[in-house]
Amino acid sequence: MKHFLASALFCFCSINVPATAIEGLVPLPVSVEKTSATPVVLTDANDGKIRVIDTESARRAAAYFLNAAREKKLKIGGEKIIFASLENPEIIRGNAEGYVLEIGDGKIKLSANTYAGYFYAIQTLFQIFPREADGNGEISLPPCKIVDYPRFAWRGFMLDSVRHFQSVEWIKKLIDVLASQKINTLHWHLTDDQGWRIEIKKYPKLTQQAAWREHIGFGLEPNQSEHYDKAGRYGGFYSQDEIREIVRYAASRNITVVPEIELPGHAVAALSVYPEFGCTGGPYEIRLIGGVSDDVYCAGNEAVYTFWENIFDEVTQLFPGKFVHVGGDECPKIRWENCPKCQAKIRAENLKNEHELQSYVIRRMEKVLSQRGKRLIGWDEILEGGLAPEATVMSWRGAKGGVEAAKMQHDVVMSPNSHCYYDYSQAHSGEPRSFGGFIPLERAYEFNPTEGVPAKFHKHILGGQANLWTEYIPNEKHAEYMLAPRISALAEATWTPQELRSWEDFQNRMVHQYARFGEADVNYRRPEAVQILVENGQLRFRPDLRNAKVVFTLDGNEPTAESQSAAPDVCVPVPAGDVAVCVRARTVFPDGSLGRINERFLNLPKAKVISTLNTEAGNVPSRAFDGSREAVYWANGGARVGDTVAVVFEQTQTPKHVSCITGKNETGGGGDRLHSGVLEISPDGKTWLPVAEFSHGFADAELPAGTQVKALRLRVTQAQAEWLLVREFEIRN
Ligand code: ACM
Ligand code: ZN
Numbered sequence: 001m002k003h004f005l006a007s008a009l010f011c012f013c014s015i016n017v018p019a020t021a022i023e024g025l026v027p028l029p030v031s032v033e034k035t036s037a038t039p040v041v042l043t044d045a046n047d048g049k050i051r052v053i054d055t056e057s058a059r060r061a062a063a064y065f066l067n068a069a070r071e072k073k074l075k076i077g078g079e080k081i082i083f084a085s086l087e088n089p090e091i092i093r094g095n096a097e098g099y100v101l102e103i104g105d106g107k108i109k110l111s112a113n114t115y116a117g118y119f120y121a122i123q124t125l126f127q128i129f130p131r132e133a134d135g136n137g138e139i140s141l142p143p144c145k146i147v148d149y150p151r152f153a154w155r156g157f158m159l160d161s162v163r164h165f166q167s168v169e170w171i172k173k174l175i176d177v178l179a180s181q182k183i184n185t186l187h188w189h190l191t192d193d194q195g196w197r198i199e200i201k202k203y204p205k206l207t208q209q210a211a212w213r214e215h216i217g218f219g220l221e222p223n224q225s226e227h228y229d230k231a232g233r234y235g236g237f238y239s240q241d242e243i244r245e246i247v248r249y250a251a252s253r254n255i256t257v258v259p260e261i262e263l264p265g266h267a268v269a270a271l272s273v274y275p276e277f278g279c280t281g282g283p284y285e286i287r288l289i290g291g292v293s294d295d296v297y298c299a300g301n302e303a304v305y306t307f308w309e310n311i312f313d314e315v316t317q318l319f320p321g322k323f324v325h326v327g328g329d330e331c332p333k334i335r336w337e338n339c340p341k342c343q344a345k346i347r348a349e350n351l352k353n354e355h356e357l358q359s360y361v362i363r364r365m366e367k368v369l370s371q372r373g374k375r376l377i378g379w380d381e382i383l384e385g386g387l388a389p390e391a392t393v394m395s396w397r398g399a400k401g402g403v404e405a406a407k408m409q410h411d412v413v414m415s416p417n418s419h420c421y422y423d424y425s426q427a428h429s430g431e432p433r434s435f436g437g438f439i440p441l442e443r444a445y446e447f448n449p450t451e452g453v454p455a456k457f458h459k460h461i462l463g464g465q466a467n468l469w470t471e472y473i474p475n476e477k478h479a480e481y482m483l484a485p486r487i488s489a490l491a492e493a494t495w496t497p498q499e500l501r502s503w504e505d506f507q508n509r510m511v512h513q514y515a516r517f518g519e520a521d522v523n524y525r526r527p528e529a530v531q532i533l534v535e536n537g538q539l540r541f542r543p544d545l546r547n548a549k550v551v552f553t554l555d556g557n558e559p560t561a562e563s564q565s566a567a568p569d570v571c572v573p574v575p576a577g578d579v580a581v582c583v584r585a586r587t588v589f590p591d592g593s594l595g596r597i598n599e600r601f602l603n604l605p606k607a608k609v610i611s612t613l614n615t616e617a618g619n620v621p622s623r624a625f626d627g628s629r630e631a632v633y634w635a636n637g638g639a640r641v642g643d644t645v646a647v648v649f650e651q652t653q654t655p656k657h658v659s660c661i662t663g664k665n666e667t668g669g670g671g672d673r674l675h676s677g678v679l680e681i682s683p684d685g686k687t688w689l690p691v692a693e694f695s696h697g698f699a700d701a702e703l704p705a706g707t708q709v710k711a712l713r714l715r716v717t718q719a720q721a722e723w724l725l726v727r728e729f730e731i732r733n
Contacts, residue, residue, distance in 0.1 A: 024512025037104025045077030061118030098149030152463030217288030265331030300341030359385030673697025
């Protein structure tokens with residue numbers, strides 16, 4: 001297991017593909033037409049042929065272009081590059097972010113009427129640039145005409161800088177990655193139970209003390225992050241100067257930064273230095289774990305409202321965008337139920353209960369923000385107790401809250417945890433520890449922000465957003481791994497017309513995007529999985545990287561570049577016989593590097609799987625011993641002490657190694673794993689010998705040579721309410 005973890009997270013060699021072209025654009029533009037114009041040939045010449053019409057937006061965009069092209073070391077000499085105004089805005093449906101890009105007959109012409117339009121024309125042009133010059137040191141761009149504009153105005157990404165802190169330098173890198181994918185909103189989660197990250201001049205204790213905690217927390221190793229101060233405290237904050245710098249950097253990349261200042265829940269960091277703003281008066285300690293705290297701001301104390309108003313005075317000055325996010329999610333009501341001040345407020349304001357008190361808080365904050373020229377946005381819990389009149393809802397507990405709000409004529413941003421939570425795992429195996437959940441690239445790609453919303457309310461769907469909560473993402477490289485490549489799926493879900501979207505086509509284009517992530521030094525998750533299929537007695541390999549070569553072995557040895565190889569559609573006969581065969585396979589990436597090893601057992605000895613637990617739908621017990629970790633046995637309804645799942649062999653076996661993997665994700669955190677149990681073997685199917693304890697849902701043991709194994713089982717040693725999912729029992733000789 002350990003070697004999977006290491007290679008998944010820290011091997012990030014780039015994937016080189018041959019000179020890219022218009023076949024590799026992500027997100028897919030509205031219209032790409034190859035034309036019969038002559039290709040444009042660019043050289044190193046510095047002959048000043050850039051023509052820019054005399055508008056502020058064209059001049060700014062041309063300056064950005066020259067700078068970025070220099071940084072990317074692109075050749076842009078020899079032919080004309082023209083920044084023109086758009087003659088016919090109808091062609092981009094009048095969309096403020098639309099553009100036309102024409103390449104051919106001696107010129108590259110970028111047409112737009114806004115800075116945003118030019119900026120996206122440039123991003124598309126950068127994707128078209130071949131990465132390597134020909135033998136003469138020249139590069140050639142294909143003749144084409146691209147007409148393009150986004151489907152949605154809100155194409156968002158949320159970064160949680162509280163659970164773990166990220167450097168200013170890295171946030172700029174993130175902004176560049178987002179901009180390259182035409183994402184235009186960075187939702188920045190700045191306050192929570194584990195820290196306060198934004199400098200507020202009126203309340204210096206928030207950053208002098210509440211920005212720091214004793215330990216990295218979350219069960220992580222201290223060396224998984226570098227963000228410690230000289231005194232060894234963990235955390236950090238962004239000064240107002242740094243925030244202005246980030247906001248400016250983002251604006252020049254057409255990204256609006258939306259700050260999130262959480263209230264009335266997720267407030268323990270603030271309460272740790274201002275305990276008088278909680279219902280009980282504290283003391284409160286900054287949390288070192290995730291989850292939801294019962295301790296929240298006191299909504300019956302007028303001094304709390306003054307505190308919030310003073311904070312928003314400063315926050316609204318720092319962020320020029322029209323939205324401010326106030327959180328609003330996961331606010332338990334238990335403290336309010338027992339607080340005389342909160343109860344007095346409920347009576348004085350004629351509220352029915354604590355849910356209406358939460359609604360009262362949000363309505364008041366909406367007025368506070370509106371007085372400061374801003375609009376309020378909050379998580380879908382702000383629907384509880386009645387929605388504030390102008391509020392925009394960010395739907396995270398699925399799309400339901402968003403659909404409800406849109407039907408009430410409120411604006412909505414969809415970020416359902418079914419598709420948009422990029423802290424969830426990207427595969428069932430080989431992944432680093434995560435918050436849990438499972439959102440592979442394909443699921444992320446299936447996101448459609450208007451799904452389930454009646455057509456007449458589509459106009460209220462501002463767009464979509466992916467969220468990166470960082471409980472288990474302690475450093476910047478890990479954040480890159482979780483967001484790339486899924487950010488490309490989000491980009492396409494929010495930019496490209498739905499009728500043009502295709503998972504097959506997206507995968508083909510992503511081969512080019514992987515190369516671009518590599519060049520930008522982004523630690524993206526490589527598509528390393530290889531499905532090992534058995535069809536009609538034949539073996540077939542299906543790599544996640546489209547059309548990649550696969551190398552494999554049939555003797556359990558490690559496949560190397562010299563091993564047998566198979567193209568994606570080539571079949572290999574399954575070796576005959578009744579000796580178990582371990583097939584191991586891995587992807588050969590275009591740059592020659594090898595992906596991690598995937599394996600599957602064939603010709604397993606005949607056996608029955610017998611369980612004392614129930615079965616969820618078709619996930620029958622035999623799937624726990626079928627050679628594949630992908631097909632699983634799923635027992636519903638929890639487990640009692642003494643429950644067992646046993647593999648009973650027809651013939652006694654003498655394996656050298658036995659193991660069992662449980663849980664939705666192989667490497668823990670994914671739920672439905674065995675929390676407390678032992679792996680046992682039996683020489684006769686009657687008497688049992690424990691050989692290993694389960695840890696993180698996994699148990700394995702080496703057996704002395706010649707050990708007779710008639711049966712193998714897991715036994716539950718502590719009752720669990722959680723369901724149990726058994727991926728696979730494995731035996732090796
Ligand atoms: C959330 O994930 N609690 C908005
Ligand atoms: Zn209270």
